[in-house]
Amino acid sequence: MCGIVGHVSTTPVNQQIYDSLLLLQHRGQDSTGISTAEGKTFHHVKLKGHVREGYRTRDMRSLLGNVGLGHVRYATAGSAKNEDEIQPFYVNAPYGLTLVHNGNLTNTRELTDELYRIDRRHLNSTSDTELLLNVLANELQLSIDGDELSPEQLFSAVERLHERVEGSYAAIALVAGYGLLAFRDPFGIRPLVLGRREDENGRPEWVVASESLVLESGGYELVRDVAPGEAVFVTNGGEMFSRQCAADPILSPCSFEYVYLARPDSVMNGVSVYGARLRMGETLAAQVERTVSTGDIDVVMPIPDSSRPQAMQMAQKLGIDYREGFYKNRYVGRTFIMPGQKVRKKSVRQKLNALSAEFQGKNVLLVDDSIVRGTTSKEIVDMARHAGANSVTFASAAPPVRYPHVYGINMPTRGELVASGRTIEEITSVIGADRLVYQEVADLQEAITRGSELTQLDLSCFTGEYVTGTVTPEYLAWLEQNQSS
Numbered sequence: 001m002c003g004i005v006g007h008v009s010t011t012p013v014n015q016q017i018y019d020s021l022l023l024l025q026h027r028g029q030d031s032t033g034i035s036t037a038e039g040k041t042f043h044h045v046k047l048k049g050h051v052r053e054g055y056r057t058r059d060m061r062s063l064l065g066n067v068g069l070g071h072v073r074y075a076t077a078g079s080a081k082n083e084d085e086i087q088p089f090y091v092n093a094p095y096g097l098t099l100v101h102n103g104n105l106t107n108t109r110e111l112t113d114e115l116y117r118i119d120r121r122h123l124n125s126t127s128d129t130e131l132l133l134n135v136l137a138n139e140l141q142l143s144i145d146g147d148e149l150s151p152e153q154l155f156s157a158v159e160r161l162h163e164r165v166e167g168s169y170a171a172i173a174l175v176a177g178y179g180l181l182a183f184r185d186p187f188g189i190r191p192l193v194l195g196r197r198e199d200e201n202g203r204p205e206w207v208v209a210s211e212s213l214v215l216e217s218g219g220y221e222l223v224r225d226v227a228p229g230e231a232v233f234v235t236n237g238g239e240m241f242s243r244q245c246a247a248d249p250i251l252s253p254c255s256f257e258y259v260y261l262a263r264p265d266s267v268m269n270g271v272s273v274y275g276a277r278l279r280m281g282e283t284l285a286a287q288v289e290r291t292v293s294t295g296d297i298d299v300v301m302p303i304p305d306s307s308r309p310q311a312m313q314m315a316q317k318l319g320i321d322y323r324e325g326f327y328k329n330r331y332v333g334r335t336f337i338m339p340g341q342k343v344r345k346k347s348v349r350q351k352l353n354a355l356s357a358e359f360q361g362k363n364v365l366l367v368d369d370s371i372v373r374g375t376t377s378k379e380i381v382d383m384a385r386h387a388g389a390n391s392v393t394f395a396s397a398a399p400p401v402r403y404p405h406v407y408g409i410n411m412p413t414r415g416e417l418v419a420s421g422r423t424i425e426e427i428t429s430v431i432g433a434d435r436l437v438y439q440e441v442a443d444l445q446e447a448i449t450r451g452s453e454l455t456q457l458d459l460s461c462f463t464g465e466y467v468t469g470t471v472t473p474e475y476l477a478w479l480e481q482n483q484s485s
């Protein structure tokens with residue numbers, strides 16, 4: 001899950017993109033990049049690491065133009081370390097295109113072969129985003145008819161792209177001299193929202209972003225989520241066109257956005273992330289009551305940051321005191337999205353510290369949003385015991401993660417998932433807890449969708465059922481061999 005943003009403005013757009021990327025930093029920490037368009041000229045800056053430490057004043061000054069896009073990367077294909085894979089990607093024909101992508105393509109082998117053999121396109125990295133851009137460029141080249149590019153030609157290209165590409169993709173592209181194109185895969189797996197505001201002269205300004213908090217902070221009105229399969233084109237002059245480009249779009253957003261990835265103050269697909277997390281706490285409280293005796297539990301504690309709303313609601317439902325026993329070093333980033341297990345493990349210790357007074361002689365109920373590799377939970381249980389806890393019950397607001405996530409979250413191999421091939425008792429013993437309670441899949445689904453129009457979610461990492469219907473055991477085996485994290 002990367003963070004993407006695109007702005008079409010009536011004034012220089014560099015600072016707006018920077019501000020938007022800062023708000024999306026929680027979605028990717030590996031690298032970041034910005035492209036702006038000044039007439040027909042693109043300006044690009046790409047850097048490793050975080051937004052705040054990366055861009056220098058001279059970088060910002062070089063990003064001229066009123067139209068642009070930006071990216072924060074959390075690598076899911078290729079390598080986090082490879083500087084050639086930092087987004088945006090660029091191709092010079094047709095017109096000049098630059099693109100950012102959140103998601104993960106699942107037919108990369110076929111596309112790589114077709115692009116070389118049939119389309120005669122050269123690829124210079126193992127990034128799936130480079131594939132996505134080249135498919136778009138190829139299909140756009142085939143759609144062009146006459147001298148001027150029309151929205152319809154762009155939409156036809158996206159229509160054909162949907163037919164060729166499998167997996168998840170929310171993408172934003174700039175077409176040099178024309179405007180900004182945004183599109184979402186036919187299942188709407190990864191999020192994308194459209195916002196609008198007016199400048200002081202009443203002229204429209206547009207933003208497309210992964211999360212709605214970008215819109216709120218910039219004073220934009222949420223127009224709507226980009227629909228699954230839909231493409232939106234905003235001209236450099238601020239005129240907006242949109243069209244459904246997929247044959248059978250079915251909104252099936254990634255449940256893990258609501259569990260962990262997104263900021264709680266965002267609204268995605270009409271569902272408040274914070275509201276969904278509170279409801280997860282409610283259903284998890286009921287599950288705890290059903291499965292373990294709660295009479296002896298003294299305090300409910302979150303594992304900062306992401307599980308706070310769930311833990312708060314659980315404490316209230318269970319009628320047990322809510323306490324904060326772990327303190328977070330705000331200068332260490334999110335652990336789960338760091339590349340490499342060694343650095344993730346070290347970071348948990350650096351990031352969280354236990355406050356002994358809250359643990360001494362107490363029976364604690366620790367709540368996390370999810371247990372994936374078990375890196376966090378194992379360290380945390382150990383820290384709670386060292387701080388003097390009498391007993392440790394661990395509750396996860398997500399069900400056991402047993403299957404690879406192939407749609408933009410870096411958990412491609414079963415072997416690294418602590419719940420894969422293990423019973424609950426075995427997982428309890430691996431993380432060192434006294435008792436362990438997981439959310440049920442149906443409860444998670446209900447907690448996310450309650451009161452909304454959402455009828456379907458991607459829950460593949462919990463169920464092994466992949467919404468696109470194109471993920472085969474052979475693909476998963478190939479992924480395990482070729483992608484390690």
Ligand SMILES: O=P(O)(O)OC[C@H]1O[C@H](OP(=O)(O)OP(=O)(O)O)[C@H](O)[C@@H]1O
Binds near residue numbers: 334375377
């Ligand atoms: O089982 P694991 O592989 O450790 O993964 C799960 C943990 O990783 C995430 O936290 P992270 O530190 O990334 O971010 P947060 O501060 O937003 O909770 C998540 O909230 C869990 O705590």
Ligand SMILES: NC(=O)CC[C@H](N)C(=O)O
Binds near residue numbers: 078101129408
């Ligand atoms: N997390 C993402 O959305 C990653 C986008 C793309 N697959 C990359 O690896 O750069």
Ligand SMILES: [Mg+2]
Binds near residue numbers: 303304305306307369
């Ligand atoms: Mg966490």
